[in-house]
Amino acid sequence: MLKIAQERSRERRRRILLAATKVFGEKGVHAATLTEICAAAGVSRSTFYDYFTDKTALLAAVPRANFEEFYAEIDAILETIAEPWDRLCAFYLGTLRYIERNPAWGRVFFLEIWPSVLASEREVRDAVDLYARRIVGILRQGIACGKRSRGGDPYLLATLVLGSMTHLVATWLLYGRPRDLSAQGAKALALLRPLVVPAAEPPPGAVPGRRAKARRR
Amino acid sequence: MLKIAQERSRERRRRILLAATKVFGEKGVHAATLTEICAAAGVSRSTFYDYFTDKTALLAAVPRANFEEFYAEIDAILETIAEPWDRLCAFYLGTLRYIERNPAWGRVFFLEIWPSVLASEREVRDAVDLYARRIVGILRQGIACGKRSRGGDPYLLATLVLGSMTHLVATWLLYGRPRDLSAQGAKALALLRPLVVPAAEPPPGAVPGRRAKARRR
Amino acid sequence: MLKIAQERSRERRRRILLAATKVFGEKGVHAATLTEICAAAGVSRSTFYDYFTDKTALLAAVPRANFEEFYAEIDAILETIAEPWDRLCAFYLGTLRYIERNPAWGRVFFLEIWPSVLASEREVRDAVDLYARRIVGILRQGIACGKRSRGGDPYLLATLVLGSMTHLVATWLLYGRPRDLSAQGAKALALLRPLVVPAAEPPPGAVPGRRAKARRR
Amino acid sequence: MLKIAQERSRERRRRILLAATKVFGEKGVHAATLTEICAAAGVSRSTFYDYFTDKTALLAAVPRANFEEFYAEIDAILETIAEPWDRLCAFYLGTLRYIERNPAWGRVFFLEIWPSVLASEREVRDAVDLYARRIVGILRQGIACGKRSRGGDPYLLATLVLGSMTHLVATWLLYGRPRDLSAQGAKALALLRPLVVPAAEPPPGAVPGRRAKARRR
DNA sequence: TATGAATGAGTGTTCATTCAT
DNA sequence: TATGAATGAACACTCATTCAT
Numbered sequence: 055m056l057k058i059a060q061e062r063s064r065e066r067r068r069r070i071l072l073a074a075t076k077v078f079g080e081k082g083v084h085a086a087t088l089t090e091i092c093a094a095a096g097v098s099r100s101t102f103y104d105y106f107t108d109k110t111a112l113l114a115a116v117p118r119a120n121f122e123e124f125y126a127e128i129d130a131i132l133e134t135i136a137e138p139w140d141r142l143c144a145f146y147l148g149t150l151r152y153i154e155r156n157p158a159w160g161r162v163f164f165l166e167i168w169p170s171v172l173a174s175e176r177e178v179r180d181a182v183d184l185y186a187r188r189i190v191g192i193l194r195q196g197i198a199c200g201k202r203s204r205g206g207d208p209y210l211l212a213t214l215v216l217g218s219m220t221h222l223v224a225t226w227l228l229y230g231r232p233r234d235l236s237a238q239g240a241k242a243l244a245l246l247r248p249l250v251v252p253a254a255e256p257p258p259g260a261v262p263g264r265r266a267k268a269r270r271r
Numbered sequence: 272m273l274k275i276a277q278e279r280s281r282e283r284r285r286r287i288l289l290a291a292t293k294v295f296g297e298k299g300v301h302a303a304t305l306t307e308i309c310a311a312a313g314v315s316r317s318t319f320y321d322y323f324t325d326k327t328a329l330l331a332a333v334p335r336a337n338f339e340e341f342y343a344e345i346d347a348i349l350e351t352i353a354e355p356w357d358r359l360c361a362f363y364l365g366t367l368r369y370i371e372r373n374p375a376w377g378r379v380f381f382l383e384i385w386p387s388v389l390a391s392e393r394e395v396r397d398a399v400d401l402y403a404r405r406i407v408g409i410l411r412q413g414i415a416c417g418k419r420s421r422g423g424d425p426y427l428l429a430t431l432v433l434g435s436m437t438h439l440v441a442t443w444l445l446y447g448r449p450r451d452l453s454a455q456g457a458k459a460l461a462l463l464r465p466l467v468v469p470a471a472e473p474p475p476g477a478v479p480g481r482r483a484k485a486r487r488r
Numbered sequence: 489m490l491k492i493a494q495e496r497s498r499e500r501r502r503r504i505l506l507a508a509t510k511v512f513g514e515k516g517v518h519a520a521t522l523t524e525i526c527a528a529a530g531v532s533r534s535t536f537y538d539y540f541t542d543k544t545a546l547l548a549a550v551p552r553a554n555f556e557e558f559y560a561e562i563d564a565i566l567e568t569i570a571e572p573w574d575r576l577c578a579f580y581l582g583t584l585r586y587i588e589r590n591p592a593w594g595r596v597f598f599l600e601i602w603p604s605v606l607a608s609e610r611e612v613r614d615a616v617d618l619y620a621r622r623i624v625g626i627l628r629q630g631i632a633c634g635k636r637s638r639g640g641d642p643y644l645l646a647t648l649v650l651g652s653m654t655h656l657v658a659t660w661l662l663y664g665r666p667r668d669l670s671a672q673g674a675k676a677l678a679l680l681r682p683l684v685v686p687a688a689e690p691p692p693g694a695v696p697g698r699r700a701k702a703r704r705r
Numbered sequence: 706m707l708k709i710a711q712e713r714s715r716e717r718r719r720r721i722l723l724a725a726t727k728v729f730g731e732k733g734v735h736a737a738t739l740t741e742i743c744a745a746a747g748v749s750r751s752t753f754y755d756y757f758t759d760k761t762a763l764l765a766a767v768p769r770a771n772f773e774e775f776y777a778e779i780d781a782i783l784e785t786i787a788e789p790w791d792r793l794c795a796f797y798l799g800t801l802r803y804i805e806r807n808p809a810w811g812r813v814f815f816l817e818i819w820p821s822v823l824a825s826e827r828e829v830r831d832a833v834d835l836y837a838r839r840i841v842g843i844l845r846q847g848i849a850c851g852k853r854s855r856g857g858d859p860y861l862l863a864t865l866v867l868g869s870m871t872h873l874v875a876t877w878l879l880y881g882r883p884r885d886l887s888a889q890g891a892k893a894l895a896l897l898r899p900l901v902v903p904a905a906e907p908p909p910g911a912v913p914g915r916r917a918k919a920r921r922r
Numbered sequence: 923t924a925t926g927a928a929t930g931a932g933t934g935t936t937c938a939t940t941c942a943t
Numbered sequence: 944t945a946t947g948a949a950t951g952a953a954c955a956c957t958c959a960t961t962c963a964t
Contacts, residue, residue, distance in 0.1 A: 059923085063923090082301065083301075084299065084301030084302055085301060087957085087958065087959085088958075088959060088960090089957095089958075089959090097924095098924070098925050098926075099925085099926095099959085099960090100924070100925050100926075100927095100960085100961080100962085101923085101924055101925065103959095103960075103961085104923075104924075108959090108960095109959065109960095168441075179445075207458070210455075210458055210459060210462060211462075213435050213438045213439055213442075213455075213459055214431060214434070214435050214459065214462065214463070216434075216438050217431070217433075217434030217435040217436070217437060217438030217439070218430050218431050218434040218435070219434070220434060220437065220438065221430045221433050221434030221437065222430055222434070224385075225430075238427075238430075241424070241427055242427060242430055242431065245427060245428075245431065245466055246431070246466075248465070248466075249462055249463075249465075249466070275943095279948090280947085280948080283948090304932080304933070304934085305933080305934060305935090306932085306933080306934090314949090315949065315950050315951080316934085316935085316950090316951095317935085317936080317937085317949075317950055317951075317952095318948080318949055318950065319935095320934095320935070320936080321947090321948070321949075325934090325935090326933095326934065326935095496927090497926085497927080500927090516735065518733065518734075518735030518736060519735060521953080521954070521955085522954080522955065522956085523953085523954080523955095531928090532928065532929050532930080533929085533930095533955090533956085534928075534929055534930075534931095534956085534957080534958085535927075535928055535929065536956095537955095537956070537957080538926090538927070538928075542955090542956090543955065543956090602875075641892070644889075644892055644893060644896060645896075647869050647872045647873055647876075647889075647893055648865060648868070648869050648893065648896065648897070650868075650872050651865070651867075651868030651869040651870070651871060651872030651873070652864050652865050652868040652869070653868070654868060654871065654872065655864045655867050655868030655871065656864055656868070658819075659864075662830075672861075672864075675858070675861055676861060676864055676865065679861060679862075679865065679900055680865070680900075682899070682900075683896055683899075683900070710944080714944090738936085738937065738938085739937075739938060739939090740936095740937075740938090748945095749945070749946050749947075750938085750939090750946085750947095751939085751940080751941085751945070751946050751947075751948095752944085752945055752946065754938095754939075754940085755944070755945075759938090759939095760938065760939095
C-alpha cells in the first residue's frame with residue numbers, strides 16, 4: 055500500500071523532471087514557466103511544490119537526473135575498454151549519441167546551462183565540473199601511460215576536446231540538426247588524435263570511432 | 272549648441288549600451304531587467320525608450336556595437352598580415368585580448384548569446400554567423416594556398432578553433448579568470464597548428480602567438 | 489465540496505462583471521482601469537486574469553452578460569403579445585425599465601458602447617447589431633401584417649424608434665435622471681404611433697401606447 | 706512684425722485644433738495621444754503647451770471651434786428663413802451636410818462627445834446644451850405660432866428630432882457611410898413632419914428637404 | 923496527498939507633462 | 944517663441960508561490 059504510493063510519487067517526480075528537460079530545452083531555462091512545465095507533466099502547479107522546493111531546485115535536479123542516466127550508460131561501456139584513447143572516443147561519442155537520442159537535454163545542457171551564468175548555481179556547477187573532470191581524467195591516464203606525450207597539459211587537451219564537442223552540439227542544435235552528429239564527432243576525433251596519442255604509434259588506418267566500436271564488440 | 276545636445280544624446284546611448292552589456296553579463300540576458308539596466312546607466316526607465324524602441328532592440332544593439340568596435344580594431348591589424356595562419360592567430364588572440372579588456376562583453380557573447388537559444392533572434396544570429404564565417408574564411412584561405420592540407424574541411428577545423436576559444440573564454444569567466452586568457456589561447460593555437468598548416472613546413476621553433484606579434488611590429 | 493467552489497467561482501465572475509459595468513459607466517470604458525474595476529470587485533488584479541483573458545475580453549463580456557439578462561426578461565413578456573405595435577412598446581419600454589433598475593448598464597451601453605468607436609470590436613458590435621435587428625424585425629412584422637403602412641421603410645422607422653430611445657436615455661443619465669424614464673418613453677411612443685400603425689385601425693384598449701393615442705384624439 | 710507673429714500663432718493654434726479633430730475622430734478621444742496630434746499638426750509636443758494648458762483644454766476647445774464654424778454657416782442661412790418648420794429642416798439638414806463635409810468632426814461629436822461621459826466636462830457640456838437648445842427653440846417657435854399643435858411638448862419633439870439625427874449619423878459613420886447622409890435625413894424629416902406641424906395645414910406635396918432648399922434660393 | 927483559487931511583487935511599455943536651452 | 948530631452952506615474956499583464964480545503 056505504502057509502497058504503491060511511493061512508487062507513484064517517484065513516477066510523478068520523474069515526469070516533472072522529464073517535462074522540465076523538454077520545456078527548458080524548447081523555451082530556454084528563463085523563458086520556461088512552471089505553468090508550462092506542470093502542464094506538460096500533467097501535474098497541478100501546486101503539486102509541483104510537493105516534489106521540489108523551488109524552481110531553482112528543479113533547475114538543479116534536471117542536470118543531476120540526466121547525468122545519472124548518462125553515466126549509468128557510459129560506465130557500462132567504459133568498463134570494457136582499457137586503452138585511454140579508446141576510452142576518450144567512447145566518452146566523446148557516447149555523449150553525442152546520448153544527445154542525438156535526447157536533443158532536449160542537449161539543448162538544456164550545452165546551450166543553456168554549461169556556458170552560462172546559470173552554471174554559477176552551486177549544484178549545477180558541480181555537475182558541469184564533474185563532467186569536465188572525467189574527460190581530464192581520461193586524458194591524464196593517456197599521458198601517464200604514453201611513452202611520449204605531445205600535448206602534455208591535460209587541461210589544454212581537454213579544452214580542445216570539450217570545446218569541439220560543445221561547438222559541434224551547439225551548431226547541430228541551432229542549425230536544425232542537418233547531419234549526423236556523432237559522425238561529425240568521429241571526424242573531429244580523427245583530427246584530434248595525433249595531438250593526444252604519441253605520433254610514433256601509427257593508427258592502422260582506422261577512424262577512431264570505428265575502432266572504439268570494434269573493440270566494444 | 273545643437274551639437275552639444277547631440278553629443279550628450281550619443282553619450283547617453285553609449286551609457287545604456289555599456290550598462291546593458293554589464294547587466295546582461297552579470298544576470299544573464301533573460302534575467303536582466305530594464306529597471307536594472309537603466310539604473311546602472313543612470314537613466315530613467317522611460318528615457319530608455321527615447322534611445323531604443325524595445326528591449327529586443329537593445330539586445331540586438333549590444334552585439335552590434337561590440338562587434339563594430341572589435342572589428343575596427345582587428346581589421347586594422349589584419350591589413351598588415353598576409354599569411355593565413357598568422358591571420359588566424361591574430362584573429363583568435365585579438366578576440367581573447369578584446370575580452371580580457373572587456374570581460375562583460377565576453378560574458379554576454381560567449382556565455383549568453385552564442386551557444387543559446389537567443390541566437391534565434393534574427394539580428395543576433397547574423398552577428399554570430401558573421402563572426403564564425405570570418406574564421407572559416409581565413410581557414411579556407413589557408414587551405415587554398417597550402418601545398419598540402421591536412422584537415423581539408425574548413426568547417427571541421429573551425430569547430431576546433433572556435434570550440435577551443437569558447438571553452439577557454441567560458442572557463443576563464445566562470446572560474447574567476449585565474450590566469451592570462453590570451454596566453455592560454457596561444458598555447459591552444461600551438462597545439463592546433465599542425466592540424467592547420469602543412470606538416471612539412473616546420474615552424475622554426477616559434478610559438479604562433481609570438482610570431483603574430485612579431486609580424487605586427 | 490467541489491460545487492461550493494464552483495459556486496464561489498461563478499459568484500466572483502459575476503462580481504467582476506458587475507464592478508466592470510459600474511466603473512465603465514462612471515469613467516467611460518477607456519478611462520476605466522483594471523485596478524479600479526478589481527478594487528470595486530474586491531478582487532486582486534491578478535485574480536482577474538483567472539476569470540478573463542483580457543481587458544478586451546471583459547469589455548466584450550459586459551454587454552453579453554447584460555443582454556442575456558435583459559433578453560431573458562423581455563422574451564418572457566413578448567411571448568404573451570401578438571400585436572406588432574404592442575410588441576414594439578413592450579420592447580421599448582422594457583428596455584427603459586431595465587435601465588431604470590440598472591442605470592450603470594444604461595450608461596455603458598447607451599453612452600459608451602453604442603454610439604462609439606468601441607462598437608468596432610467585433611463581439612461588441614454583434615451585440616449592438618442584434619439589438620437593433622430585433623427592433624427592425626418587430627417593425628417589419630407590423631408592416632407585413634398592416635393593411636396600410638405609412639413609413640414603409642422599417643429602417644427609417646427604426647431610426648426614429650432607436651434614436652428617440654437613446655436620446656431619452658442619454659439625457660436621463662446625463663441630467664441626473666430628473667424624471668421617470670419609462671414614462672417619458674411612453675410619451676415618445678405615443679407620438680410615434682401614427683407613423684408606425686395605420687391611422688385607420690383603432691386600438692381597442694389600454695397599453696401605454698394606446699392610452700397616449702387615445703388622448704391625442 | 707508683432708502682427709505677423711500673432712498671425713502665425715493663431716495659424717498654429719488652428720492647425721492643432723484641426724489635427725485634434727482628425728485624430729480624436731480616428732482613434733477616439735481617449736486613445737488619441739498628444740504625440741499623434743502634435744505630429745499631425747506639425748508641432749513639437751512641448752510647443753503644444755504654449756497654446757493649450759492641457760489635454761482637457763484641447764478637448765474642450767475642439768467642439769467650441771467646430772461649432773463656431775458651423776453656427777456661422779447655418780446662421781447665415783437661417784436669417785433668410787421665417788417658417789419654423791423650414792428653419793428646423795435647414796438646421797437639421799445643415800448639420801448633416803456639415804458632417805458630410807467634415808466626418809472627422811461628426812465622429813468626435815456624435816460618437817465620442819455627445820452621448821458620453823465626456824459630456825460631463827463643463828465646457829464640453831455647454832456646447833452640447835447650446836446645440837440642443839437651438840433645436841428646442843425652433844420647435845418652440847413652431848408651437849407658439851401654430852394654430853393647433855400636436856406634440857405640444859417641445860422637449861419631446863426634440864427627442865425625436867435629435868434622436869433620429871444622432872442615430873442617422875452614428876450608423877452612417879459606423880457602417881462605412883453607405884449612402885447619402887442628408888438624403889436619409891430628408892426622409893426622416895418627412896416622416897416627422899406631421900408630428901411637428903399641425904395636420905390641417907397640408908404640405909402641397911413637397912419633400913421637406915426640397916422645400917427648405919427651394920426657399921433658400 | 924493533491925489542488926483550485928488567490929495574490930504580491932515585478933515586468934515592459936506608454937504618455938502627459940516639465941524644463942533647460 | 945520654440946523644442947529636444949527627460950521623467951513620474953500609471954497601465955495591462957505575468958508568474959512563482961501560498962493556502963484553505
